[in-house]
Amino acid sequence: MAEQIIFYILALVIAVFSIMAVTSKKVIRSATYLLFVLLATAGLFLMLNYYYLFAVQVTVYAGGVMILFIMAIFLTHKPGDEFKTKMNWKVKSSAILSVLGLLLSGYIVVANVTRIINYVSGKEMKMQELGVTMMGTEKYQFLLPFEAMSVLLLACIIGAIMIARKEKNNVESNNDLDK
Amino acid sequence: MEYTILILLLPLLSFLAIGLLGTKLKPCTAGLVGTITLGAVTVLSYFTAFKYFTAPKVDGAWEAFPAYDVTWLNLGEKLHIDLGILLDPISVMMLVVISTVSLMVHIYSMGYMKGERGFQRYYSFLSLFSFSMLGLVLATNIFQMYIFWELVGVSSYLLIGFYYTKPSAVLASKKAFIVTRFADFFFLVGILVLSYFTQTFNFTELMSGDGSIFSSAIGASFMGASALVWAMALIFIGGAGKSAMFPLHIWLPDAMEGPTPVSALIHAATMVVAGVYLVARLFPIYLGYTPEVLAGIGYVGAFTAMFSAIIAITQTDIKRVLAFSTISQIGFMMVALGVSTSMHLNHGDHGGLGYMASMFHLFTHAMFKALLFLCAGSVIHAVHSNYMQDMGGLRKYMPITHITFLIACLAIAGIPPFSGFVSKDEILTAAYGFSTGMGVWMTITAGLTAFYMFRLYYSIFWGKEYKVTNGHTPHESGRWMTFALIFLAAITVVGGFIPFGKFVTADCVPYDIKLDWTIAAISVAVAVVAILLARKLYKKENEKPTELATKISGAYKLSYNKFYIDEVYMFITKKIIFNGISRPFAWFDRHIIDGAINGSASLTAWTSEKIKSFQSGSLQWYAWVFLAGVLLITILAIFV
Amino acid sequence: MGELLINTSGAPAPMLPFLIVSLIMFFAGVYGFFTRKNLILMLVSVELILNAVDLNFAVFNRYLFPGQMEGMFYSLFVIAIAACETAVAIAIIINVYRKFGNVEVDNIQNMKE
Numbered sequence: 001m002a003e004q005i006i007f008y009i010l011a012l013v014i015a016v017f018s019i020m021a022v023t024s025k026k027v028i029r030s031a032t033y034l035l036f037v038l039l040a041t042a043g044l045f046l047m048l049n050y051y052y053l054f055a056v057q058v059t060v061y062a063g064g065v066m067i068l069f070i071m072a073i074f075l076t077h078k079p080g081d082e083f084k085t086k087m088n089w090k091v092k093s094s095a096i097l098s099v100l101g102l103l104l105s106g107y108i109v110v111a112n113v114t115r116i117i118n119y120v121s122g123k124e125m126k127m128q129e130l131g132v133t134m135m136g137t138e139k140y141q142f143l144l145p146f147e148a149m150s151v152l153l154l155a156c157i158i159g160a161i162m163i164a165r166k167e168k169n170n171v172e173s174n175n176d177l178d179k
Numbered sequence: 180m181e182y183t184i185l186i187l188l189l190p191l192l193s194f195l196a197i198g199l200l201g202t203k204l205k206p207c208t209a210g211l212v213g214t215i216t217l218g219a220v221t222v223l224s225y226f227t228a229f230k231y232f233t234a235p236k237v238d239g240a241w242e243a244f245p246a247y248d249v250t251w252l253n254l255g256e257k258l259h260i261d262l263g264i265l266l267d268p269i270s271v272m273m274l275v276v277i278s279t280v281s282l283m284v285h286i287y288s289m290g291y292m293k294g295e296r297g298f299q300r301y302y303s304f305l306s307l308f309s310f311s312m313l314g315l316v317l318a319t320n321i322f323q324m325y326i327f328w329e330l331v332g333v334s335s336y337l338l339i340g341f342y343y344t345k346p347s348a349v350l351a352s353k354k355a356f357i358v359t360r361f362a363d364f365f366f367l368v369g370i371l372v373l374s375y376f377t378q379t380f381n382f383t384e385l386m387s388g389d390g391s392i393f394s395s396a397i398g399a400s401f402m403g404a405s406a407l408v409w410a411m412a413l414i415f416i417g418g419a420g421k422s423a424m425f426p427l428h429i430w431l432p433d434a435m436e437g438p439t440p441v442s443a444l445i446h447a448a449t450m451v452v453a454g455v456y457l458v459a460r461l462f463p464i465y466l467g468y469t470p471e472v473l474a475g476i477g478y479v480g481a482f483t484a485m486f487s488a489i490i491a492i493t494q495t496d497i498k499r500v501l502a503f504s505t506i507s508q509i510g511f512m513m514v515a516l517g518v519s520t521s522m523h524l525n526h527g528d529h530g531g532l533g534y535m536a537s538m539f540h541l542f543t544h545a546m547f548k549a550l551l552f553l554c555a556g557s558v559i560h561a562v563h564s565n566y567m568q569d570m571g572g573l574r575k576y577m578p579i580t581h582i583t584f585l586i587a588c589l590a591i592a593g594i595p596p597f598s599g600f601v602s603k604d605e606i607l608t609a610a611y612g613f614s615t616g617m618g619v620w621m622t623i624t625a626g627l628t629a630f631y632m633f634r635l636y637y638s639i640f641w642g643k644e645y646k647v648t649n650g651h652t653p654h655e656s657g658r659w660m661t662f663a664l665i666f667l668a669a670i671t672v673v674g675g676f677i678p679f680g681k682f683v684t685a686d687c688v689p690y691d692i693k694l695d696w697t698i699a700a701i702s703v704a705v706a707v708v709a710i711l712l713a714r715k716l717y718k719k720e721n722e723k724p725t726e727l728a729t730k731i732s733g734a735y736k737l738s739y740n741k742f743y744i745d746e747v748y749m750f751i752t753k754k755i756i757f758n759g760i761s762r763p764f765a766w767f768d769r770h771i772i773d774g775a776i777n778g779s780a781s782l783t784a785w786t787s788e789k790i791k792s793f794q795s796g797s798l799q800w801y802a803w804v805f806l807a808g809v810l811l812i813t814i815l816a817i818f819v
Numbered sequence: 820m821g822e823l824l825i826n827t828s829g830a831p832a833p834m835l836p837f838l839i840v841s842l843i844m845f846f847a848g849v850y851g852f853f854t855r856k857n858l859i860l861m862l863v864s865v866e867l868i869l870n871a872v873d874l875n876f877a878v879f880n881r882y883l884f885p886g887q888m889e890g891m892f893y894s895l896f897v898i899a900i901a902a903c904e905t906a907v908a909i910a911i912i913i914n915v916y917r918k919f920g921n922v923e924v925d926n927i928q929n930m931k932e
Contacts, residue, residue: 076913101809110835806853
């Protein structure tokens with residue numbers, strides 16, 4: 001019962017802060033609300049007994065990614081910048097469309113989920129098992145995606161550096177402009 | 180006789196050279212180039228005529244043969260359009276006429292057009308005209324003839340509108356072009372009908388005397404007449420348009436807005452007789468298969484001759500008098516063709532006399548009418564006016580013009596021994612041979628001709644004394660002009676003695692012209708009476724003409740206003756055609772056709788305006804549409 | 820319906836609430852992605868969407884295929900990819916900011932000069 005209460009609290013947090021994250025006027029607040037959502041999701045992972053996933057979510061997402069966000073916001077925004085969303089046609093139609101999508105998906109889920117309720121109590125996953133699965137080459141083992149992921153990460157690092165790096169010419173021209 | 184192609188190529192080259200180099204040339208150079216080219220063409224033409232008429236005859240007749248022939252367009256197994264040069268008596272005769280008159284006009288223009296703006300343009304157009312007119316008469320087939328027919332129409336248009344800064348000249352050129360083009364449309368339809376049924380354009384094949392090619396055309400009937408009758412009648416309408424037959428004559432008087440030498444060349448001597456030439460060219464078909472059309476041609480000619488002679492009496496613009504006189508004389512030629520009832524002209528059989536007479540009159544008329552126009556040009560050059568009121572007593576000032584004009588007047592009036600006498604007498608003989616009514620009618624017309632010509636003559640050179648104003652004394656024209664006048668006058672004097680029947684007859688068999696002295700006496704008597712009447716009225720300035728005009732003011736006004744034919748045309752075109760047909764068409768064109776085009780354009784513009792936002796590059800909008808589409812498909816998949 | 824929301828078999832919660840939560844998160848992200856003009860905020864919305872997908876993977880794995888680990892691993896990979904994507908995106912955003920002085924999508928009409 002306590003678990004259920006916690007679950008509903010987390011669910012409420014996710015629902016409310018998701019919506020606040022996309023409607024807030026201030027960027028930094030949006031990012032903070034996103035952080036709350038991510039942390040609550042990590043809590044849900046925990047409830048599903050995915051400890052490793054919980055750890056990754058907290059460290060990578062709520063930690064690393066959020067730091068990136070906040071750094072970016074600090075770099076590109078002045079404190080107190082507000083982003084008013086005008087209630088124009090675009091916003092209204094987007095809201096209607098999203099709600100419609102939500103209702104439709106919810107309908108599909110509700111209509112189908114009764115058939116497949118089949119909870120098997122999760123036991124704690126052992127790290128060895130996890131490591132073997134990740135590095136194994138058997139069926140249901142994930143060495144190849146893991147390696148692909150590492151290549152992707154490398155590409156991302158190089159790409160990010162390349163993009164963010166200032167080019168010499170640009171520096172000079174910018175300086176010229178500054179003068 | 181391959182060299183005859185040069186007769187066509189030289190004027191064409193001269194046209195291109197003068198036309199393209201244009202103002203780069205000195206006016207004098209351009210004129211000399213054109214004149215020398217035409218001189219060469221004239222020499223070649225004379226040489227061709229000499230060679231042709233000294234060549235041995237075949238079965239006692241002049242032979243018609245293509246001197247040059249290339250297939251231009253192959254339309255089918257049998258039907259093809261050729262370009263070539265056909266030599267036969269009438270084309271050779273026309274060659275001589277055109278080159279002579281054209282050369283004289285070129286020479287004359289050197290003096291007349293001196294100092295005009297666009298002197299080079301003038302000469303290039305003259306060359307173009309000479310080229311197209313020569314091509315017309317030398318055509319081996321009716322389609323080639325049609326091409327050159329249109330080309331002479333264009334050059335006529337260009338030359339009438341030579342003074343393009345004058346609105347009246349522009350209007351006149353437009354009118355000439357539209358009216359003749361209107362007639363040419365019928366000509367084209369006629370050609371197409373004829374060639375559709377006979378499967379040939381070729382004159383030689385059409386004239387071969389083989390009746391079988393016409394059998395399908397005679398067999399097909401449309402609205403009570405055979406296809407051949409329709410074709411020949413339509414072709415004649417084309418000829419009537421170019422030859423200014425009633426009721427398509429309205430363009431010719433206005434065409435006098437062009438320079439006077441142009442009027443002499445195109446609108447008196449050569450282009451306007453193209454219709455006569457056309458009928459003569461197709462004469463065997465008219466005679467052999469559609470005699471009713473030929474008779475119709477005769478009646479149209481007779482009516483036109485009298486009609487325009489009456490108008491000519493009252494006109495005061497000397498060029499217009501000559502224009503109506505031209506129409507009248509072409510009427511004579513048409514009558515002569517219309518009254519021909521036979522191809523043959525043996526002794527005792529006068530059925531084919533009309534054809535010969537018509538061609539003869541064409542020849543003599545070209546000379547003396549060109550002379551008249553050139554004289555008129557000389558007079559206009561001297562007094563700077565077209566109107567009789569501004570003239571009078573000019574004989575003292577310009578003796579050469581006076582004498583040559585008198586010779587031409589005597590010739591057109593039919594006074595022996597001038598050329599017009601002989602040819603007109605032949606026409607009258609042929610007309611009397613056809614029916615007495617026609618003969619009398621034409622004799623009266625001849626009398627009217629004599630009267631209005633001498634009215635013109637006396638009004639210009641006698642009548643009241645010329646008042647010298649602003650210190651400007653009329654003077655004789657320069658050497659270039661008087662040379663042309665004297666040359667043409669000489670031809671007019673001796674032209675009647677050419678044994679024309681030896682060269683041009685319907686069946687190409689030589690014939691000795693014999694004057695019918697009874698008819699000759701009658702016509703001369705009528706002419707003399709008419710001349711004396713004109714002398715009485717116009718030699719000395721007096722009140723009689725005015726009194727006469729007031730006495731018959733209704734008829735006078737009718738004639739002076741050219742029987743209101745122009746007004747009728749204006750009514751028909753402006754009120755009926757413009758309002759009844761053109762306006763609805765214009766409306767249809769503007770609203771339905773243009774509307775459809777513009778509508779599709781604006782529909783496209785509207786659509787692209789609407790769908791432009793689809794391709795805005797806005798990622799959010801793309802995602803929006805993507806999600807909407809996914810939802811739509813989902814809804815359809817689940818609920819439908 | 821009650822047993823779909825209140826746990827009866829030892830699980831922290833039935834499957835349906837998890838899915839509903841993730842749906843709300845997902846469509847909140849979608850809405851944000853449509854309406855936000857700020858690039859960083861659009862990125863925030865994308866993170867929400869990805870996060871919702873992560874949750875779904877985990878939930879489906881746990882409830883439908885309890886003996887296997889594909890769902891979890893895919894969640895892991897998604898998180899890794901999301902991290903990469905965020906890193907690159909933020910690099911781009913900072914570049915854009917250098918060039919245009921702001922990070923509003925409407926103002927960025929041409930990326931190439």
